[in-house]
Amino acid sequence: MAASLGLLLVASILLVCTRLLLNWRRLSKAPGPTLAGCTDLWRAYQQCNGRLREKLLELHSQYGPIVRYGVRSISVSDPETISTLYGSRAFITADSYKVLAGIQNGKEVTSLLGTRDEARHNVMRRSVSSAFTPTASLDYEKWIDATVEDLFSIVSKKSTVFDLSSIILWYTMDAASRFSFGEPLGCLQAEGDTDGTIQLVRERVAYWGRWSSLPQLERLIHRNPVAMSQGRAPSNMAGRALAKLKARVAQSKTEYEHPDLLAKFLQASKDHPQLDTTGVIGMLMSMITAAGDTIATTVTAILYYLVVNPESLKKLEEELLQAELPEIPQFAQTSKLPYLNATIKEGMRLFPVMNWPLERSVPAGGATIAGMYFPKGTSVGCSPLAIHHNAEIFGGDVHTYRPERWLISDPERLRRMDATHMGFSRGRRDCIGRHIAVLQMKKVIPAIIMKFKLSLVDPEASLEADFSPGLVHMKSLYVVSESKH
Ligand code: HEM
Numbered sequence: 001m002a003a004s005l006g007l008l009l010v011a012s013i014l015l016v017c018t019r020l021l022l023n024w025r026r027l028s029k030a031p032g033p034t035l036a037g038c039t040d041l042w043r044a045y046q047q048c049n050g051r052l053r054e055k056l057l058e059l060h061s062q063y064g065p066i067v068r069y070g071v072r073s074i075s076v077s078d079p080e081t082i083s084t085l086y087g088s089r090a091f092i093t094a095d096s097y098k099v100l101a102g103i104q105n106g107k108e109v110t111s112l113l114g115t116r117d118e119a120r121h122n123v124m125r126r127s128v129s130s131a132f133t134p135t136a137s138l139d140y141e142k143w144i145d146a147t148v149e150d151l152f153s154i155v156s157k158k159s160t161v162f163d164l165s166s167i168i169l170w171y172t173m174d175a176a177s178r179f180s181f182g183e184p185l186g187c188l189q190a191e192g193d194t195d196g197t198i199q200l201v202r203e204r205v206a207y208w209g210r211w212s213s214l215p216q217l218e219r220l221i222h223r224n225p226v227a228m229s230q231g232r233a234p235s236n237m238a239g240r241a242l243a244k245l246k247a248r249v250a251q252s253k254t255e256y257e258h259p260d261l262l263a264k265f266l267q268a269s270k271d272h273p274q275l276d277t278t279g280v281i282g283m284l285m286s287m288i289t290a291a292g293d294t295i296a297t298t299v300t301a302i303l304y305y306l307v308v309n310p311e312s313l314k315k316l317e318e319e320l321l322q323a324e325l326p327e328i329p330q331f332a333q334t335s336k337l338p339y340l341n342a343t344i345k346e347g348m349r350l351f352p353v354m355n356w357p358l359e360r361s362v363p364a365g366g367a368t369i370a371g372m373y374f375p376k377g378t379s380v381g382c383s384p385l386a387i388h389h390n391a392e393i394f395g396g397d398v399h400t401y402r403p404e405r406w407l408i409s410d411p412e413r414l415r416r417m418d419a420t421h422m423g424f425s426r427g428r429r430d431c432i433g434r435h436i437a438v439l440q441m442k443k444v445i446p447a448i449i450m451k452f453k454l455s456l457v458d459p460e461a462s463l464e465a466d467f468s469p470g471l472v473h474m475k476s477l478y479v480v481s482e483s484k485h
Pocket of ligand 1: 114436
């Protein structure tokens with residue numbers, strides 16, 4: 001008995017070792033930690049501990065432009081590959097995006113970001129694209145002005161220490177809710193997550209982080225027929241979006257003085273019948289998820305960099321003073337201010353919101369990327385953090401916050417830096433909301449800088465965040481503010 005148990009154990013160990021070896025051999029020519037090539041558990045471990053982001057940066061400086069970080073996962077930091085991976089229709093989003101699909105009434109509902117079906121993505125994106133153009137974004141300025149006013153009244157009330165990250169997140173969630181559904185969530189007023197939306201959004205993005213390394217296992221556990229029929233959804237995001245849609249349809253309103261995004265999506269579904277109800281729900285899910293933490297992280301990081309770099313702050317203050325702006329500037333007044341523009345680009349370069357490479361799947365027939373051949377199904381992507389630290393493109397001081405790097409007079413260098421900036425991703429699946437995001441940032445950052453003098457409670461404080469979810473979730477950053485007027 002003992003002998004057969006021993007034999008079974010040896011056989012099992014041999015089987016596991018063979019499996020690990022076969023996994024490793026798949027892409028053995030790509031450099032990286034050996035364990036990462038043997039099992040995706042290495043990647044899952046790094047990801048769940050929020051270390052993958054920095055680890056990839058380290059691995060690229062150790063191994064060069066190609067790094068293997070999973071059985072079939074490759075990170076590339078060669079800027080030349082950006083157009084291949086993100087410009088071509090052949091490279092669809094990788095399996096890691098599968099876990100983003102919500103479940104509603106036993107069926108999967110995919111957001112714009114989570115849709116892997118290129119034809120469906122194309123239909124959804126084309127149907128709503130007119131709601132996201134630079135001109136259309138101006139329609140939402142009124143909603144943003146109202147939210148900046150709410151932000152001012154909360155910050156003005158705070159005579160003591162407060163957490164900048166939370167206040168900015170409440171602001172972005174209220175602003176997103178206003179331009180998406182015409183009313184704020186009420187986070188600023190309540191100074192908290194009024195109806196659990198922030199928690200819901202964060203759970204969904206954290207779920208992406210937890211499972212994106214192991215999408216097959218996630219399917220087995222959470223999307224088996226029993227789990228699906230019991231409606232055990234990974235998050236209730238689809239349900240929340242459906243509720244917003246039902247409430248609006250019940251109002252049977254068709255005329256809007258200031259149309260919000262939901263009104264525009266409903267109009268789009270009339271004009272493009274391919275954008276069905278599931279498509280509208282998918283779009284709403286994207287809005288709720290994509291417009292809060294992304295802008296909040298970026299704005300908090302930029303304010304932090306300005307506070308700890310007084311020379312940059314002074315240059316920005318002088319630029320804003322010369323522009324003679326009102327308390328809440330209009331986008332038309334700030335959109336072309338060069339130092340403000342450089343401040344934002346540099347903040348997004350140094351502190352991008354995505355925590356791991358934007359993964360794409362190699363199509364049938366394989367592909368040669370950065371000089372190496374990869375077979376069909378390999379997940380290849382550029383990590384924004386790693387690519388933004390390319391010294392050849394951005395200069396030797398890549399770790400330093402220096403907006404001036406964007407104000408040089410060498411057009412070819414500037415073109416290369418712009419083409420390598422992946423803050424909003426690139427290509428067909430780049431950030432559809434980027435014009436809204438830029439509009440918002442070019443209003444709220446100058447408004448805060450002009451009205452308040454911020455200082456860190458702990459002058460040595462660094463930017464702390466949870467890097468384990470799909471998107472960065474900022475941790476508390478305590479500041480003191482003094483009104484400048
Ligand atoms: C500073 C703020 C923002 C940043 C840094 C940002 C960044 C990004 C990035 C990197 C992606 C690509 C993700 C991927 O491929 O995995 C993306 C996609 C997306 N973003 Fe943003 N985003 C921001 C604000 C917004 C806003 C305000 C909205 C909505 C109003 C939005 C809506 C979306 C949507 C729907 C997608 C998916 C697009 C598609 O797959 O076609 N984002 N964003």
